[in-house]
Amino acid sequence: MEANAKGKMLIFTAPSGAGKTTIVRHLLQNFDELAFSVSATNRPMREGETDGESYHFLSTEEFMQRVENDEFIEYEEVYPGRYYGTLHSEVDRIWATGRAIVFDIEVKGATNLKKFYPNESLAVFINPPSSDVLFQRLRDRSTETEDELRVRIARAAEELTYVNSFDRVLINDDLQVAFVEAEDIVEDFLGSVK
Numbered sequence: 271m272e273a274n275a276k277g278k279m280l281i282f283t284a285p286s287g288a289g290k291t292t293i294v295r296h297l298l299q300n301f302d303e304l305a306f307s308v309s310a311t312n313r314p315m316r317e318g319e320t321d322g323e324s325y326h327f328l329s330t331e332e333f334m335q336r337v338e339n340d341e342f343i344e345y346e347e348v349y350p351g352r353y354y355g356t357l358h359s360e361v362d363r364i365w366a367t368g369r370a371i372v373f374d375i376e377v378k379g380a381t382n383l384k385k386f387y388p389n390e391s392l393a394v395f396i397n398p399p400s401s402d403v404l405f406q407r408l409r410d411r412s413t414e415t416e417d418e419l420r421v422r423i424a425r426a427a428e429e430l431t432y433v434n435s436f437d438r439v440l441i442n443d444d445l446q447v448a449f450v451e452a453e454d455i456v457e458d459f460l461g462s463v464k
């Protein structure tokens with residue numbers, strides 16, 4: 271496949287539970303021109319996650335040290351006491367390989383990245399079919415305690431209001447349909463010829 275991936279970034283954003291991780295994983299498996307920006311966080315690792323692949327898992331002290339050192343393009347306290355941030359080093363590392371960067375990031379971070387890289391980026395909001403479906407998916411994922419789930423649902427409701435704040439909206443109802451639409455968005459953006 272010929273593509274023009276160098277110096278580009280694709281930002282996937284949505285409320286927690288909308289399907290960012292699922293869609294981003296699918297794209298990474300199908301496009302060699304894409305590479306995932308591994309964020310840093312101080313949240314605990316979930317089952318099935320790998321340090322350095324899903325996230326750089328840091329202690330709160332290590333995270334704050336990196337903030338002090340100006341190592342983040344952006345970072346947010348997404349949930350009380352839980353920090354997530356995009357490292358300058360990730361952007362440099364991936365662009366040096368000639369690939370386009372893929373982000374899985376919440377709405378405020380996505381807005382900041384878009385401001386930082388207005389010409390290089392395409393930001394896609396993944397919209398669930400309804401808020402009820404979204405909350406049910408979060409519950410079914412079973413990765414949070416009841417308390418954490420309540421916090422996520424409250425935040426997700428607010429994040430849904432950002433639906434029209436980005437370049438594209440991708441509806442994630444039927445997953446196979448969403449996969450195909452996501453592939454089309456990538457091909458369009460990279461200007462690729464299969």
Ligand code: ADP
Nearest residue numbers: 286287288289290291292407411442443444445
């Ligand atoms: P996010 O990364 O946005 O928090 P995930 O990709 O983890 O979301 O998806 C949340 C949950 O919903 C996961 O358990 C995932 O398997 C499931 N899921 C994602 N997309 C769909 C879909 N279209 N239909 C049904 N379940 C889905």
Ligand code: 5GP
Nearest residue numbers: 286309345346348354355356374375376379
């Ligand atoms: P999770 O704990 O489910 O992996 O992620 C929680 C939220 O943090 C998700 O919406 C995810 O997209 C977001 N997130 C992940 N990495 C970053 C990042 O580097 N910066 C910001 N602002 N949010 C991030």
